Amino acid sequence: MIAIIIFFVLLVGVLYPNAYTFIGSFFPDGGFSADTYVRFFSSPSGREALANSLTISVATVLFSAAIGIPLAFVFHRFDFPGRRVLRAIASAPVLLPPLVGVISFLFLYGESGIVSRSIQNALGLAEPWPSLRGIWAILIVHAYTMYVYFFMFTSAGLERLDGAMEEAAETLGASWIAKLTRVTLPMLVPSLVGAALVTFMASMASFSAPYIFGGGVRVLSVEIFNSKLNGNTPMALVETVLLASSSLAVLFLLRWYEGRHRYSAVGKGVATQRVPITSGLAKLVAGVIGTVVVLLLILPHLMVLLMSFVKDGTWTVELLPPVYTSENYLKLFTDPTFLEPIQNSLWMAGVATGLNLAWGLLATFWLRRTRGNLRRFADILIIIPWALPGTVVALAMLESFSRVLAGTVALLPIVYFVRNIPLVVRAIDASFAQMDPAVEEAAATLGAGTIYTIRRVVLPLVLPGALAGSLLAFITALGDFVSSIIVYVYSNRPISIEILSQLRISNLGTASAYAVLLILLIAVTLLAGERIRAPGRDPLVQ
Amino acid sequence: MPHLELSHITKDFGTVRAVQDLNLEVDRGEVLSILGPSGCGKTTTLRMIAGLEIPTSGSILANQRDITRVPARQRNIGMVFQNYALFPHLDVFENIAFGLRTRRLAQPIVEARVVKALKSVRLDGFERRSVHQLSGGQQQRVALARALAIEPEVLLLDEPLSNLDPSLREELRDQIREVVREFHVTTVFVTHDQQEALSLADRIAVMQAGVCRQVGKPGEVYDKPADAFVARFLGKANLLPAENGLLFVRPENVIIHGVSGGTSGSGFSAVVTKAVFEGPMVTYTLNGNGVTLTARQFHNGRRIFQPGETVHVQIPPDQSHVIPGSDETE
Ligand SMILES: Nc1ncnc2c1ncn2[C@@H]1O[C@H](COP(=O)(O)OP(=O)(O)OP(=O)(O)O)[C@@H](O)[C@H]1O
Ligand SMILES: [Mg+2]
Numbered sequence: 017m018i019a020i021i022i023f024f025v026l027l028v029g030v031l032y033p034n035a036y037t038f039i040g041s042f043f044p045d046g047g048f049s050a051d052t053y054v055r056f057f058s059s060p061s062g063r064e065a066l067a068n069s070l071t072i073s074v075a076t077v078l079f080s081a082a083i084g085i086p087l088a089f090v091f092h093r094f095d096f097p098g099r100r101v102l103r104a105i106a107s108a109p110v111l112l113p114p115l116v117g118v119i120s121f122l123f124l125y126g127e128s129g130i131v132s133r134s135i136q137n138a139l140g141l142a143e144p145w146p147s148l149r150g151i152w153a154i155l156i157v158h159a160y161t162m163y164v165y166f167f168m169f170t171s172a173g174l175e176r177l178d179g180a181m182e183e184a185a186e187t188l189g190a191s192w193i194a195k196l197t198r199v200t201l202p203m204l205v206p207s208l209v210g211a212a213l214v215t216f217m218a219s220m221a222s223f224s225a226p227y228i229f230g231g232g233v234r235v236l237s238v239e240i241f242n243s244k245l246n247g248n249t250p251m252a253l254v255e256t257v258l259l260a261s262s263s264l265a266v267l268f269l270l271r272w273y274e275g276r277h278r279y280s281a282v283g284k285g286v287a288t289q290r291v292p293i294t295s296g297l298a299k300l301v302a303g304v305i306g307t308v309v310v311l312l313l314i315l316p317h318l319m320v321l322l323m324s325f326v327k328d329g330t331w332t333v334e335l336l337p338p339v340y341t342s343e344n345y346l347k348l349f350t351d352p353t354f355l356e357p358i359q360n361s362l363w364m365a366g367v368a369t370g371l372n373l374a375w376g377l378l379a380t381f382w383l384r385r386t387r388g389n390l391r392r393f394a395d396i397l398i399i400i401p402w403a404l405p406g407t408v409v410a411l412a413m414l415e416s417f418s419r420v421l422a423g424t425v426a427l428l429p430i431v432y433f434v435r436n437i438p439l440v441v442r443a444i445d446a447s448f449a450q451m452d453p454a455v456e457e458a459a460a461t462l463g464a465g466t467i468y469t470i471r472r473v474v475l476p477l478v479l480p481g482a483l484a485g486s487l488l489a490f491i492t493a494l495g496d497f498v499s500s501i502i503v504y505v506y507s508n509r510p511i512s513i514e515i516l517s518q519l520r521i522s523n524l525g526t527a528s529a530y531a532v533l534l535i536l537l538i539a540v541t542l543l544a545g546e547r548i549r550a551p552g553r554d555p556l557v558q
Numbered sequence: 559m560p561h562l563e564l565s566h567i568t569k570d571f572g573t574v575r576a577v578q579d580l581n582l583e584v585d586r587g588e589v590l591s592i593l594g595p596s597g598c599g600k601t602t603t604l605r606m607i608a609g610l611e612i613p614t615s616g617s618i619l620a621n622q623r624d625i626t627r628v629p630a631r632q633r634n635i636g637m638v639f640q641n642y643a644l645f646p647h648l649d650v651f652e653n654i655a656f657g658l659r660t661r662r663l664a665q666p667i668v669e670a671r672v673v674k675a676l677k678s679v680r681l682d683g684f685e686r687r688s689v690h691q692l693s694g695g696q697q698q699r700v701a702l703a704r705a706l707a708i709e710p711e712v713l714l715l716d717e718p719l720s721n722l723d724p725s726l727r728e729e730l731r732d733q734i735r736e737v738v739r740e741f742h743v744t745t746v747f748v749t750h751d752q753q754e755a756l757s758l759a760d761r762i763a764v765m766q767a768g769v770c771r772q773v774g775k776p777g778e779v780y781d782k783p784a785d786a787f788v789a790r791f792l793g794k795a796n797l798l799p800a801e802n803g804l805l806f807v808r809p810e811n812v813i814i815h816g817v818s819g820g821t822s823g824s825g826f827s828a829v830v831t832k833a834v835f836e837g838p839m840v841t842y843t844l845n846g847n848g849v850t851l852t853a854r855q856f857h858n859g860r861r862i863f864q865p866g867e868t869v870h871v872q873i874p875p876d877q878s879h880v881i882p883g884s885d886e887t888e
Binding site for chain 1: 609610630631633634635636639640641645646647656657660704705708
């Protein structure tokens with residue numbers, strides 16, 4: 017029975033839509049033909065989109081690494097005033113839903129952006145600078161949002177490093193260069209490879225940046241959307257298959273690599289001592305750099321906040337908005353038409369996350385007791401939505417459910433649910449891994465049956481981690497734009513879609529008020545997640 | 559009539575044979591120790607008695623009833639796990655009450671039994687502590703109280719003292735002995751520490767590589783080991799080549815005296831090659847009659863023989879015996 021529920025979801029939600037898309041891409045008009053593929057590869061625009069996607073992704077990895085790795089080292093190795101605050105702020109991009117981040121970058125660094133025009137005025141240039149557009153704009157936005165992967169992976173890798181190892185190298189006469197290149201970096205390689213692959217996949221999947229800010233640069237994720245919009249479904253399917261297969265290839269590369277490089281459980285070694293920055297000049301330099309970095313990191317948030325107080329239709333050619341008002345916020349909560357998207361986002365993300373939690377618990381319980389091929393099959397199906405770009409999942413489901421769910425209110429929450437399956441299952445898995453399996457056996461020797469053990473022992477131990485993971489899923493669903501834009505209908509339009517519509521009719525203030533609300537909801541949810549993982553709830557450490 | 563009986567138990571994990579043709583009987587109220595080196599199948603044996611593992615073949619009987627396939631939760635067997643396996647989300651009281659609640663006992667009875675169990679492990683007043691706030695020794699005692707509170711038919715202890723530091727070990731060893739005798743519960747405990755087994759158990763089963771080599775009272779297995787492995791595992795042993803096997807004698811039973819006192823009939827002379835002073839006792843390494851052997855003696859303030867000296871060695875026939883077979887461990 018349980019197995020039926022589990023596999024129903026995996027087969028209908030994951031396997032069927034993707035198989036449908038794949039097979040459908042070879043049957044453009046009923047009969048088998050690879051014509052659409054031929055057309056894609058023989059058209060310059062198709063090849064261009066594929067090449068752009070790949071180039072941008074490789075460049076994004078390089079940019080993100082160049083920012084994230086040094087930053088992680090600085091926080092790990094040096095002690096300076098404001099270190100903890102800065103470290104928290106380093107994760108600031110996480111708070112911005114993809115669409116919101118892109119919009120604020122547009123208004124900061126775009127052709128008529130505040131920063132571009134301020135620099136023009138200050139330096140007396142003929143044109144605003146940097147006036148980001150096209151590939152550069154996409155890359156900058158990607159670097160801002162995705163350096164966090166490198167930062168987090170590298171930080172985690174450095175935490176795992178045993179300080180004694182470096183000290184040992186030092187006693188063996190290694191210079192700091194030798195220490196870095198022969199000891200530290202090689203040990204970090206697994207973390208770095210992980211970060212690179214994750215960044216690559218995120219960049220391939222990125223939709224908001226090229227769609228809003230790309231100025232006509234062709235990339236696969238946007239081409240899929242355009243083909244669909246133009247009614248060229250066969251081409252959309254082919255592009256979907258191509259995007260999906262490049263992401264899946266990277267996923268399997270990642271899993272293969274992880275399998276070969278198990279992080280060895282490092283015992284309690286010596287923690288690396290942080291070098292305090294003491295000299296006056298160094299402090300000054302560090303202070304200045306720190307301030308600039310913080311400013312760059314939270315400028316997008318501040319920009320959205322500023323714009324949310326702009327009276328709609330008043331800001332045209334001035335450097336700074338001339339008229340401020342709080343009516344944007346008032347409107348959101350008093351006018352039912354404006355309130356509706358908020359309610360939509362909340363209920364859809366809520367329902368999807370609730371299902372994720374319930375199904376995730378059920379699936380993990382079942383998988384833990386199952387071995388063999390059935391389990392391996394389930395494992396693969398569970399991980400697939402993680403690797404697939406939102407555009408792919410959404411389009412595959414829209415096409416494959418075109419006779420039942422497409423066009424109904426229910427499809428979008430189902431898409432949210434499917435996309436978050438891997439996230440929640442991984443979180444629950446991680447909590448299970450922390451649980452001492454002997455406690456279940458102890459419960460059995462004390463007379464507890466399976467259900468009683470689950471209710472009194474396993475659930476209380478696993479639930480905090482499961483809830484924390486679910487909150488992350490909730491945030492992702494709440495801020496989603498890519499899959500929403502493909503499957504939403506007017507009556508369930510979520511906040512992100514409403515932001516876009518408001519922008520289209522130049523209601524900058526209203527759009528930004530929505531964005532600020534979204535940021536606040538995300539921040540509150542993240543804080544709640546931190547609270548759940550309160551200390552003392554962790555399993556006993558022997 | 560044994561309370562607990564294992565007959566012809568074999569357990570395979572894939573191609574690994576963890577336990578082979580094991581036969582054991584434990585009487586009511588008896589304390590049996592399973593002693594053996596790491597990986598010899600001790601935990602596996604205990605888990606099969608608890609019902610956490612099903613034997614590949616053979617049967618387990620309690621009160622003459624076959625329980626081989628009865629699930630753990632229906633066996634009424636209390637187990638103290640090697641890492642204690644306390645429930646981290648429950649406090650001390652609820653940990654101990656867990657097994658009582660699964661039996662749907664009334665709250666006053668639950669409370670009374672928890673208090674009694676805590677008292678017997680000398681942790682009165684710890685009811686509302688979180689298990690995170692306990693030392694290793696205290697956690698161990700909570701685990702013991704939890705297993706005892708259900709008033710089990712049989713109590714199983716998996717290396718109950720191995721996670722504790724040496725000074726605590728002795729204290730807890732005495733406490734476990736008292737508690738087990740007080741509850742008069744049939745007990746099987748596993749250890750790789752021969753001191754622990756010798757001082758706690760009524761009988762000892764010595765295992766090696768999944769096979770039971772000998773079962774007997776502590777005195778028997780120590781003084782009359784069945785084979786070279788048992789002889790060595792329980793303490794220092796001399797195994798000297800003999801007519802049809804090996805002559806076994808514990809170092810402390812080897813008699814030596816100075817040659818000046820005159821040699822009386824039996825025995826042989828040997829040269830001292832090493833003398834190690836250990837406080838009350840001295841351990842000598844001797845070379846004579848073509849063999850090397852060890853002797854331990856209380857010196858009682860007498861003169862200690864020096865390396866190079868010749869001494870007279872006697873092996874008392876009532877404290878030595880011939881073990882069949884050759885010495886495989888050397
Ligand atoms: N679940 C299992 N799967 C495969 N092999 C196992 C399993 N449990 C035990 N074994 C093997 O069975 C043998 C006996 O293991 P067991 O845990 O009973 O040893 P032990 O005597 O308790 O050792 P220790 O003193 O180290 O705890 C070992 O070789 C072990 O590797
Ligand atoms: Mg063991």
